[in-house]
Amino acid sequence: MLLFGVVLIAFAAIAMHSQLASRQLRLNVLRTDVDAAEREHQRLRLTVAELDTPEQVVSSAYSLGLVGAAEVEFLPTASTMEPPTRTAGPTVPDLAGGR
Amino acid sequence: MSPSWTRPNLHARSVAIGGRRRRPGRASRRPVGHSKRPVPPQRRNTGGVVAVDRRRSRRRLVALNSFGILLVVAMMGRSAQLQVLQRDTLAERGDRQRLRETVIRAERGDILDRFGAPLAMSVRDWRLIADPQLIANPSATADLVLAKLPPRTVERAWMVDKLSEPTRYAILVNGIDDDLKAKIEAARIKGVYFSERFRRENPASDLARSIIGRVDTEQRGTSGLEKMLENELTGRDGELISERSERGTQIPGGKRTLRPAVSGRTFVTTIDRSLQYAVDGMTSKGIADSGARGGVVIVSDVKTGEILALSNMEVTSDGGVRSTGRNTALVSVYEPGSVNKVITMAAAIEERAVTPQTALIVPDFYKVGDHRFKDDVGHKTMRWTIRDVLVNSSNVGTIKVAQTLTKTRLDRYLRGFGLGSKTAIDFPGESAGIMLPLNKWTSTSIGTVPIGQGISVTAVQMLSVYNTLANGGVRMPMRLLRSSVDDRGVETPVALREQPVTVVSSATAATMTSMLVDVVDKGTGRAAHVKGYSVAGKTGTAQKPNERSRGYRAGAYVASFAGYFPAESPRLSVIVVLDEPQTSIYGGVVAAPLFAEVARWAGQHYRIPPSAGSRVVLTPDPSTVLSAEMRAVARTGNWSAATIRKNALPAAASIASRPASAASAPSSTVLPSTRREPTAVTIAPVADLASPSTSPPTTAAPAAVPVASAPATTATPRPTAPDLARREPERPRATVAPTSPPSSAPVTAAGAQTSGESTSTQTNVVVATGAAVVSNVDAPNP
DSSP states (O other): OHHHHHHHHHHHHHHHHHHHHHHHHHHHHHHHHHHHHHHHHHHHHHHHHHHTSHHHHHHHHHHTTOOOOSEEEEEOOHHHHSOOOOOSSOOOOOOTTOO | OOGGGGSOOTTHHHHTTTSOOOOTTOOOSSOGGGOSSOOOGGGGSHHHHHHHHHHHHHHHHHHHHHHHHHHHHHHHHHHHIIIIISHHHHHHHHHHHHEEEEEEOOOOOOEEOTTSOEEEEEEEEEEEEEOGGGOSOHHHHHHHHHHHSOTTSSOHHHHHHHHTSSSSOEEEEEEEOHHHHHHHHHTOOTTEEEEEEEEEEOTTTTTTHHHHOOBOTTSOBOSHHHHHTHHHHHOBOEEEEEEBOTTSOBOTTOOEEEEOOBOOOEEEESOOHHHHHHHHHHHHHHHHHHTOSEEEEEEEETTTOBEEEEEEEEEOTTSOEEEOSSOHHHHBOBOOGGGGHHHHHHHHHHTTSOOTTOEEEEOSEEEETTEEEEOSSOOOOEEEEHHHHHHTTOHHHHHHHHHHHOHHHHHHHHHHTTTTSOOTTOOTTOOOOBOOOGGGOOTTHHHHGGGTOSOBBOHHHHHHHHHHHHTTTEEOOOBSEEEEEOTTOOEEEOOOSSOOEEOSOHHHHHHHHHHHHHHHHHSTTGGGOOTTSOOEEEEEEEEEEOSSSSSEEEEEEEEEEEEEEOTTSOOEEEEEEEESOSSOOOIIIIIHHHHHHHHHHHHHHTTOOOOOGGGEEEOSOHHHHSOHHHHHHHHHOOOOHHHHHHHHHHHHTTEEEOOGGGTTSOOGGGOGGGOOSOEEEEEOOOOOTTSOOSSOOTTOOGGGSOOOOOOOOOOOSSOOOOBGGGOOTTSOOSSSOOOOOTTOOOOBTTBGGGOOOOOTTOOBOOOOOSOSOOOOOOOOOO
């Protein structure tokens, strides 16, 4: 009985260790994947930033046939005629997801 | 004698046990007769042999036990030596074999524009490296590597050379992505490895390059904000210590210590990317149109001192116009000329030495010390008020005003407005300008300094002067940074380096504004008029000093215009400085129109309401469209909120903003029915600079005159590793430098970090004092 118990404990220890090793390997793979995903995220972020530049936007607009207006007129409204009031100051840009 | 004594000793072998062993089959050298202990005959019986064997066995046992004990003692001693005496050393050696330290590089912080768009950012990728000492056949290895790389990435000969170098570290290719890395790794090429690296990218190419600056190949800032914020942007590297197997894989359940990297702080600048792009385009057009060597245009928020756009442009050797690497607006100085007269006037009014209505007798020349100063346009001796003096930009009148001030008070105000000291930006290589100490003023200094000659300023300093007047006499410190964000996303406003300073009273500032409005309305700055806005500003045309001798260079001028708008409630200020314009030397001719263009675009971009009052008029026939009240408005040009509320909707389609002078004559150009061009209508709410239109108005069209492309140049003295991340698809990379995209700076084969741009630590100092002839002129509007 004692021998059986010892063998059982030994098998349990081996099984646990192999499980640990397996999880560790899985963890390593996941870490590598996360690393690769971060690199990909940075690359895509750069691509978005490049596509979003004024130069790119203007170029795309022209290629789509848009042109600059020859004349721009300001139409007075009630708000424009009141004394200019400043708001609390420039708002902080939303940086969530900016990095 | 018994014959048995002569027989050989049959037990010689046994006797020898424990003693010296004799070789079998070889007789003892010792004669038997000389044996020390002859064996007695009676011992040769059986019982005697057993007794002898027992004794021998006991001896053997004792010897064996002794040996065993010694062995155990030795083992224990050795064990004690290993586990007690050498414990630490051996444990350390074991750790060294299993534990691997991996440095986790900290990501360099981004530099963003005021709305969070990245101007500079870091991207991770791989670098292909080699250990040439492990490569037996460089040619074969090069072929293996090249087979995996995209075609024409590098030349074969170049790679063979790199693989043959007597070094242990050779960089083969930069900018490799994960897919390509996997392909190369699968080939298992001996001596070829990868290392991870960060590369710095400017998504908007050359946009604001002179402000952002550059980093070197080690990601250290070498110029601009990259250098100025080096410590904050860099962050702190992390470290991973883990137990690894021989193959490098982590041992399950082994030790693992992680000290995470701390990314550098991200900085939010005051720059507006859209405005910067538009201003760059307009500046390059202005330079091209005027034939200038280069130019600077800055737009700032008068209330906060924030620089919204800063364009430094120069003409390249091939005749194109491109953004400079150095921030000329901050590191280079020039003699400001007549734009400096506002300081003289403001000081005199503040000190109550004069009022705008004070009349002066103004001839067209005037002698100060041993020099003769003259107005640019000859005129009879006039009786001009102070306002007229400024409107006509009279040198003689300004000098007379300065003489009422005395040099001490003039110097105090010049320095009070910020001349002679660096701005609060503290940009790398920034110049403080050049102001002579009072004790070095010559007899003619009271003639030169008031009209902006004999002193040197940076463009930002001069813009700060106009900001002060626009801001009610309070000088706000100029700023390029708004806030910083740490790696947890916590944003902290960047503290002001200086406190606001009241230089002149608000009454003086208002008086100066009204005088500057007259300069634009009816003086030398009429070309700076912006439809719909009242503009306050001043022209400047100054000679350029000789750099190697006293006096000024013939025919070399700096034309400038500085101003702000809307004059009744200033929001934005703009300065334009053109270096050696050719079509005209006058600021009122070449700089003022560029100011107007920039101001018009910026006002529209930030949706700044047009000026109320006489500048907003009706264009169609009021009698057919409008109520009696609106007709009155049309006649007088005076709006009231009640009038607008009552009539805005029906009148909206027929209202245009136009100068008051044109009020009585309805303009056909603003009637939609008679115009062929499409018209963009912008409703102008009261807006804050932080929330401009989300997309730039299409009227900007700066791309119509794009910044000229930089020529593709080979700036590297020796070939460096190509960068796939910056690669043009069909160009060999090893020995031919890549062409940069249009409007970008020349870059080397290794990327922008190694471009030949000079760091911004130099300062152009060009100033002349005590010039023989000073002709500081402003032309009337053509």
